[in-house]
Structure formats: C-alpha cells, structure tokens
Amino acid sequence: xxxxxxxxxxxxxxxxxxxxxxxxxxxxxxxxxxxxxxxxxxxxxxxxxxxxxxxxxxxxxxxxxxxxxxxxxxxxxxxxxxxxxxxxxxxxxxxxxxxxxxxxxxxxxxxxxxxxxxxxxxxxxxxxxxxxxxxxxxxxxxxxxxxxxxxxxxxxxxxxxxxxxxxxxxxxxxxxxxxxxxxxxxxxxxxxxxxxxxxxxxxxxxxxxxxxxxxxxxxxxxxxxxxxxxxxxxxxxxxxxxxxxxxxxxxxxxxxxxxxxxxxxxxxxxxxxxxxxxxxxxxxxxxxxxxxxxxxxxxxxxxxxxxxxxxxxxxxxxxxxxxxxxxx
Amino acid sequence: xxxxxxxxxxxxxxxxxxxxxxxxxxxxxxxxxxxxxxxxxxxxxxxxxxxxxxxxxxxxxxxxxxxxxxxxxxxxxxxxxxxxxxxxxxxxxxxxxxxxxxxxxxxxxxxxxxxxxxxxxxxxxxxxxxxxxxxxxxxxxxxxxxxxxxxxxxxxxxxxxxxxxxxxxxxxxxxxxxxxxxxxxxxxxxxxxxxxxxxxxxxxxxxxxxxxxxxxxxxxxxxxxxxxxxxxxxxxxxxxxxxxxxxxxxxxxxxxxxxxxxxxxxxxxxxxxxxxxxxxxxxxxxxxxxxxxxxxxxxxxxxxxxxxxxxxxxxxxxxxxxxxxxxxxxxxxxxxxxxxxxxxxxxxxxxxxxxxxxxxxxxxxxxxxxxxxxxxxxxxxxxxxxxxxxxxxxxxxxxxxxxxxxxxxxxxxxxxxxxxxxxxxxxxxxxxxxxxxxxxxxxxxxxxxxxxxxxxxxxxxxxxxxxxxxxxxxxxxxxxxxxxxxxxxxxxxxxxxxxxxxxxxxxxxxxxxxxxxxxxxxxxxx
Numbered sequence: 019x020x021x022x023x024x025x026x027x028x029x030x031x032x033x034x035x036x037x038x039x040x041x042x043x044x045x046x047x048x049x050x051x052x053x054x055x056x057x058x059x060x061x062x063x064x065x066x067x068x069x070x071x072x073x074x075x076x077x078x079x080x081x082x083x084x085x086x087x088x089x090x091x092x093x094x095x096x097x098x099x100x101x102x103x104x105x106x107x108x109x110x111x112x113x114x115x116x117x118x119x120x121x122x123x124x125x126x127x128x129x130x131x132x133x134x135x136x137x138x139x140x141x142x143x144x145x146x147x148x149x150x151x152x153x154x155x156x157x158x159x160x161x162x163x164x165x166x167x168x169x170x171x172x173x174x175x176x177x178x179x180x181x182x183x184x185x186x187x188x189x190x191x192x193x194x195x196x197x198x199x200x201x202x203x204x205x206x207x208x209x210x211x212x213x214x215x216x217x218x219x220x221x222x223x224x225x226x227x228x229x230x231x232x233x234x235x236x237x238x239x240x241x242x243x244x245x246x247x248x249x250x251x252x253x254x255x256x257x258x259x260x261x262x263x264x265x266x267x268x269x270x271x272x273x274x275x276x277x278x279x280x281x282x283x284x285x286x287x288x289x290x291x292x293x294x295x296x297x298x299x300x301x302x303x304x305x306x307x308x309x310x311x312x313x314x315x316x317x318x319x320x321x322x323x324x325x326x327x328x329x330x331x332x333x334x335x336x337x338x339x340x341x342x343x344x345x346x
Numbered sequence: 347x348x349x350x351x352x353x354x355x356x357x358x359x360x361x362x363x364x365x366x367x368x369x370x371x372x373x374x375x376x377x378x379x380x381x382x383x384x385x386x387x388x389x390x391x392x393x394x395x396x397x398x399x400x401x402x403x404x405x406x407x408x409x410x411x412x413x414x415x416x417x418x419x420x421x422x423x424x425x426x427x428x429x430x431x432x433x434x435x436x437x438x439x440x441x442x443x444x445x446x447x448x449x450x451x452x453x454x455x456x457x458x459x460x461x462x463x464x465x466x467x468x469x470x471x472x473x474x475x476x477x478x479x480x481x482x483x484x485x486x487x488x489x490x491x492x493x494x495x496x497x498x499x500x501x502x503x504x505x506x507x508x509x510x511x512x513x514x515x516x517x518x519x520x521x522x523x524x525x526x527x528x529x530x531x532x533x534x535x536x537x538x539x540x541x542x543x544x545x546x547x548x549x550x551x552x553x554x555x556x557x558x559x560x561x562x563x564x565x566x567x568x569x570x571x572x573x574x575x576x577x578x579x580x581x582x583x584x585x586x587x588x589x590x591x592x593x594x595x596x597x598x599x600x601x602x603x604x605x606x607x608x609x610x611x612x613x614x615x616x617x618x619x620x621x622x623x624x625x626x627x628x629x630x631x632x633x634x635x636x637x638x639x640x641x642x643x644x645x646x647x648x649x650x651x652x653x654x655x656x657x658x659x660x661x662x663x664x665x666x667x668x669x670x671x672x673x674x675x676x677x678x679x680x681x682x683x684x685x686x687x688x689x690x691x692x693x694x695x696x697x698x699x700x701x702x703x704x705x706x707x708x709x710x711x712x713x714x715x716x717x718x719x720x721x722x723x724x725x726x727x728x729x730x731x732x733x734x735x736x737x738x739x740x741x742x743x744x745x746x747x748x749x750x751x752x753x754x755x756x757x758x759x760x761x762x763x764x765x766x767x768x769x770x771x772x773x774x775x776x777x778x779x780x781x782x783x784x785x786x787x788x789x790x791x792x793x794x795x796x797x798x799x800x801x802x803x804x805x806x807x808x809x810x811x812x813x814x815x816x817x818x819x820x821x822x823x824x825x826x827x828x829x830x831x832x833x834x835x836x837x838x839x840x841x842x843x844x845x846x847x848x849x850x851x852x853x854x855x856x857x858x859x860x861x862x863x864x865x866x867x868x869x870x871x872x
Contacts, residue, residue: 023796025784035712039783042710046703049667053674053699057692060677061684064613069681071614071838076869077678079619087671088664095660095706102710103653109715110649159486160579162644162719166785169716173645175580176485177573180646193794197719197787199479200486202406205790309576326576 028188028213029168034105036169042098109170112183113149120251120335121154123161123174126203128194131332133339135250136226140209145219146189152182153300157331162198165211171197177308179300186213251332255340258333267322270344277322278315284342289316303338351752351849365450366852370457371435372750374427377461381423383819388416390812393774395791397805399798406791410477411492413789417480418497422504423464425735426593429600430546431460431511433742434539436750438515440843440850441533443524443859448517456510463503470496479789481590484571484582488563495564498557505554508596512546515539524842526861530624533841533865534617537624538603541631545592545599549635553589556582580645587638595634597731598698599627601738602669605691608741609673611839612688613680616866619672626665633662643714652711659709666702670695685837686760690741693768697733701726704779722782725775733771740767740818747822748832752849755825763817770810777804841865 027033120131130138144150156176164171172182196207267276286298291314305312310322352368392413395402439447447453470493478487487494519540559570569575571582610617639655673695704726708714747755777800786797835844
C-alpha cells in the first residue's frame, strides 16, 4: 500500500547534494544506534528487578571520555560543514555562458521571460546539459523557486534580484514549487520545468522567432502582432532608455556625461563616492534606478531622480538587459 | 492533610492577589496548558485537512489561519512560558532552599502582563485570526488583511512577561541560595533555568522592537520592511530570528534541565558529568545568539554570512551531544525504575537525539538548499520541540505532580498514555522527514498525489497523539480529587523539594536549610 515515491536526480548538483545527505544520514544512524542500544541495554541490564537501588556505584563522570567525544565530534562536524560549503559555492557560482532567463514571481504564478522576448507562464523550457541562470524578482511578497528534482531552491524577493544557477541532466518534466509561504494559493503556485535536447530548444526558439517576424502564427489560426508584450527585454530597455529621459545623462558611447555611460558598464568595478568599491551587477543597477544616491559612483553629482513607482519589474528587467547588451 | 499547605487558602481573590511563587507557577501552568489544548486541537485539524490531497475539510484561507494559530499559540503561549514560568516558578526557589523568588510582586505582575498579551492574541483570533505564519514574514505580514497588528501587540506584551520572569530568576539564583549551596551544588534544573533566563532577558527585547516596527509600518506606513515603501524585507528576517533562534533554546534548555533531575532519581546514580552538563547549558545559551542566520541560507543573505552561520551552527552540536551522552551514561550500573517520569525522560533522549541529528542536515549549506522550508524542517523542529521540550515537560509534570498537589497520578494509566504519545508522535512525524526529502514544501494546504500515502500515515499518527493526551489530561484532573495521597518523598529523591511536605507549606521551609551535600548523592562510594 505504501508505494514510496522516489525523486529523480536531474541536475548536476543533485547527486552531490544527495551524497552529502546520505553521508550525514549514515553518521546519524550510527550515532543514534549507539545511544539507543545504550539506553536499551542499560534499562534491561540494570532494571530495578535485577539490581539493588542501595548498591549502585558512585560515578561522577569521566572527563577524558567527554573531551575525546568533543574532539571526534568537532572534526566530524567541520568535515560536514566543509563538504556543504564546497557544494554550496558551486551552486551559487553562475557559469560564464549560461542561458539567462528572467523570472518574476507573483501571487500566485511564475512568469518567465527569455532574452528574445518570449514569455511563458508557469512553464520553464530549458536545454539539457546547458547551464541556466534564472534572474529572479518578485512583484509582491517573498516567494521561493524550488525544483526538488534539481535539489535547488532560492527565495524570490521583492525589491531585489536573486539568482538560481543549474544545469539539467535529464530530459523530462519536473515540478517547481513555491517554498516560501505566500498566502491563499501558495500550494497551487506550481510551474513545470521542461528539459529538452539542446537542438530541440534552439528549434523551439527559432520557430517562435520566425512566427514573430511573420507577424502571425505559422499554423495560420491566430494572428499575432509584435506588441509591447512580445518585445525583447533588451529592445524594451532601449525604448525606455529613450522614453524616460535616461539618454539625457547616460550615453551608450562610453563617454560619461552627467552620469556614467552605459557602454561597458555591466560587470565593471566602480569606486564609490565614499571610497568603497562595488561591482556593477543586476542588483546594483536596480538599486541605482530606484535609489540613485544609495551608491553614487565617485566623480558624479547626486542629481538623478528616483524611478521608484514609475517603472514596472518588467521595465527594470528591460533596462538591465539593455545595459548588459552594451557590455563590450 | 496534617500540615498547613500553600493550597489551603480558598477563594478566587486569594489566587488573583497571591505573591506566592508556587501559586503563581500554578496559574501559569493552567493558563499555558489551556493554550496547549487549543493549539493541539488546531494541530489535529491541520493534520485532518492534510489527510488526503485536495481540500478535505477546510478552505486554504482558513487552513492558513489554523496553522498560523497553531504555531503562534504553541510557541508564544505554551512552550516558552510553560517550563520556566510554571514549573520553574514553582521549583526554582525550593530547589535552592529559598522561601520565594527575589521579587514576588514583580512575579505576579509578570503573570498579569502575560495574561494581557494572551488576551490581545485571543481578541485577534476572535477578530478573524492571522494568516501570516507564526514567523510574520514581511512584506506578506504588511499586506495581509488579517489581524496582524493585534497579534503582534500581544506578542510584544507577552515578551515583557518573559523578560521580567527571567530577571527575577537571575537575581533569585544569585542572591537567595541557601547557606552552603554553591553554584556547583545547584541542581541542574536550576542551571538550565538560569541559562534560559539569561537568553530571555537579552533576546526578548529584540522581538519586542521587531513587532513594534511591524505595527508602525502597518499603522503609520513607515517603510522598514516593505520594498514598496523603501524597506528591506530580509531585514525583518534578521530581526525576527535574532530573537527566535535563541528562543528555541528558551524552549529546549528547561526540558533538558528536567531530564537531568529525573534520570539520577530513577536510576539511583549520581548524574554523569555534572559540570559538563552545567557548562554545556551556558555554551548553548551563548552560541544560540550567533546562529540566527541559519534560518536564512536561501533568503539572499550573503555567501560570507552563510559560511559563518553554517560553521557556528555546527558548533551547537557539541554541547548538545555531550548532554545526550551524559544522560545515557548516568544509566550505567544504575538501578532503573521505569516509572512514568522516567519513561518520558527516556523518550526525551530517544526523540531529541533524532531532532538533534536531523539538525545536522539543515546546518550543512548545500543540503539545506534542498531541505529548507520543506516538511523535513517541520519534522525536525517537532522532534526537538515536542519530542524534546514536551517530553521533558511531561516527565516534569509526572515527577513533581505528587509534590505540587499532594496526590499521586495513576501509574498504569500514565504508562498507557505514554505509549499512545510515544508511538503516535513517531507515526506522525517520522514520515514527514521523508516527505520533506522528496520535496514537499511546508505550509501547504494541498499537495501532489505522490505525497499522499505518507501524509495519510502522519494524520492517523496524530490521532494516537490526541488519544494519549486525552487520557493524560483526564487522569491528571481525576487524581486531583481521587488520587492517592502522596508522601513527602515518593521517589526517594535527594534534592530539597523532597525534604519538605507534599504539598509544601506557604513558606516552603520551616527553617532555612543548610546545604552540606550535592543534589545527586546516590550510590555507594568505593
């Protein structure tokens, strides 16, 4: 009756995480057995029926024994810590050539957007064997994107970007849950992660791109006009750059004006007005749009107005994508 | 009753105006046990909803309120006050040979503050309840349409009760020990309550400030935590866990203290490694302040913070393991009597060991990325809080029942209830480890069908727990009226409470006792 469900190992990190899990499990089983066998043997052997309550030995303790237990335990614990840290460091390090996909969590669905502007809801299609980085933010409360088959999760926080890096190793469809409680339909906030062959992934994107150019569905049953919603994030960013007046102060040529130029900005080390250093990443850009004076680059005046409340999450993603495209 | 007892004075006013630590302890006891019953019924309803996939008995919004109330009631109104404020109040002064706590009136004031806070929380429940989870994570708690403000004010006020009780106990331990009682001849329960009191005094103000900031943000729109108002939602988690992690040790240390009292008496042995146990209580209290970030490994906290919090968390395992080892070693060559308090103490070691070991999985960074916020965590903290603290509490209740009320509980029924509770507990929570490893997130109203069979088992287990507690409550109440009269020292214990009548007189000791021997002088010196 108890048909126990087994979880597949479908990312490069899944076997590592399971290995450490199993190691700790064995350490636990051995320690637990020692304690429980001790309890049972002592209770049976020294039960009141077989012992005299007035003639027990007087034992206050055994310091060398306590200290050796501490030492062994300490070494073991540091080993577990180091193992966990090494794998964790791999999890949080994004690959250079990763496929970047934007994810927005909102009560109660997941919105995905690819760099070509293609949008999906509650469905994430990714190529097998290729590193993927999700650049995630939330439109309302905290969510957490959790793919059990990959053994990975990361909170999705409003007002900031978080990242989740993984490489899928198995073709198939895997559920992604919301792991941070977010209200009424928390348990219904489920996305499908569809892992396909890299060639199929390329084709899947190409067909869609051609459809977009033709302006209609290739099956001809549904006309699709290229609207703002199917704009590439990069193109959306460029449009906002012109519309919202960014271009007045920020050039795309490398020449600083009132503010730093966008060309070559992403990934650069900047020295701040207070002498600290920072690397320009997604979160820095987002913060500088919403709260421009928080980390002012040295040599510039604190004159930029805040765009808080004026740009949607999608529009901010667009500007970030636009600045990224000007990396070189 | 041949002697005058602290219970002799009758009438409601004699209770409401008492400054006797024993009576105040009893008032805390019944209040908290009442909340335990409510929290327990909520838990049974939550499990019933989860018995089958899909909606079983209640809709998601009501379900969310129920698990929130279950958590908030159990944490703030039961498990934090029950051992220190109820059993601690009653026994701490007696165990050190004092006539009362250092500040008896402040002690009564703490009780009324607690009741005021609890009343606010109850009003919040009647006003529609809260649906944020007991953790009140922002910005959800800023935007939730439920009674967050009233509940947080309730938590804020109850916090003061905890601080004042802690303060009272610290001063009592330092100033009111009987002549001859050195720090290292205090019973270990006193050490545990002392370590707990330090955490209560130092950590509780932080939850007070945090709930106040939450109220200010909700009422006045000041943006501390909601990014829409310019705040940082993750900051709230730091504030919250800066209190709530040490609070975990406010919950478990007193339970450990009780186990350290019960085992020597029922094994007729000196406690193994007295100083190691006392020092490990202090070590746990200290480390508890610097591990809060292990609740936030996937919150977007920096990798450096994760590194430090993971390594520090590992360290807690050392003093904890030492305690478990010492309790077990105390049984060696003893003369073990399996009375109900001892059965609960053994259950404590068994279940708490599982709770502690499963903490290792969650402290290891990479594994926590998978297990965080799944049922594995739910199972882990229930093994610690219920398998640990509640088993310790039940050991204490049965151990001290004859002293508190002068009546024996029925031993056979005690063992029967123990059986239902021990088996039911494991049946409820063991499957949840597996569910979590398979990826079932916590706070789920509904779940995919592959998780169905183990959820069913877990729900059936909760009924066994319910039956066990129902039997226990019934025979305890029954014993107050029909129980056999208890002698002064039914367990033949060597600590001070057993050297005075059952129930004690109003001033505990007719003459100030002079301490010449340690609390665990069992066995024959060779």
